[in-house]
Amino acid sequence: MKTGTVSPIGRHELKVSQVLNESGELVGELPGIADDRLADMFRLMCLGRRLDQKAIALQRRGKLGTYPPLSGQEAASVGSAFAMNLDIDYFVPQYREQLAMFHWGLPLSTYLLNRMGHPAGADLPANGRLWPQQVALAAHLPHAVGQAWGLQLQGKPGVVLTQFGDGASNEGDFHEALNIAGVHNVPVVFVCQNNGWAISIPWEKQSAATSVAQRAAGYGFPGVTVDGNDVFAVYAAVAQARARAERGEGPTLIEARCTRMGAHSTADDPTRYVPADYVAEAERRDPIKRFRIWLASRGLWDDDREQLCIQWCDEQIEEAVRAFDATPRPDPETIFDHVVAHPDLRLRRQRDEFRKMQEKL
């Protein structure tokens, strides 16, 4: 990898590693990825972009609850997922990692059910290597470390990947998780998707640090910053971190500096706080555009393949929406069903009150 583009976050400008620049030109060493996997990576990134449009429309029609779009962050999510080994590795997501979750085998329809609060949306692939989405910021990071430590103690193969945002990196759980990961040298790869904003709070109001990656030094393991809009830079950094973990050399913190193109969520209006030049920069750094240019320059992409790709994405989405629509809506009372194994008195009372309120409606 080359130290390429300059990424401004907060007060600080930082050079970040890059393989594919904003114009789709190779500026670093290409990681060894077979052509068919390159096409799979690209298709998954396109699926994310198109799913955002559809899911936002479904939310506006009242069919989904809040939806977290990831347009602009496809390279960070997909690049890190593809660098892992699905047969033995684990993924512990925050709430914006739908693409990596699909890569780990989560059906698109299950994801949609989850976003409308259906209990069936909590069904995860049976092999147990995909964890549920975590909404409490950074609360999944101790889980990821615990899983990795467990693998180590049991002498089992596999590495744990976890993703989160810059806001999460300023939570106590982040620091506790990284500390224990370093102390026990566990096989975990932390990928922070730093888009410079925790909803409306810019990085400089979250932290005085120059970067997220530099914090790894305080926990005794390496931290690297890459261009998070460059799928190859992310892939290469994660593949290297995975190999380290597999050799027993412990954790790595990767900061993928990305730009989000849309809102934080469907409950949010970024025009109230994100400056216009950030939006223009996000367009210029679009990870899909640059990947497409590079694929075409290698003869791996053309208009016909593009059409087939769009068709494939739309078929996946339509099929998932059909399955989602055909699933009977749950009784609202099921909200109490999967909270705790043995509900205490307070919860049982809440349930009774909720039932009475429903009967009156």
Ligand SMILES: Cc1ncc(C[n+]2csc(CCOP(=O)(O)OP(=O)(O)O)c2C)c(N)n1
């Ligand atoms: C512990 C906790 N505190 C506050 C929130 C409310 N909250 C939801 S998203 C968010 C900002 C997160 O920003 P970041 O970690 O950068 O991730 P991004 O949403 O940008 O991907 C906040 C404060 C929460 N979910 N959990």
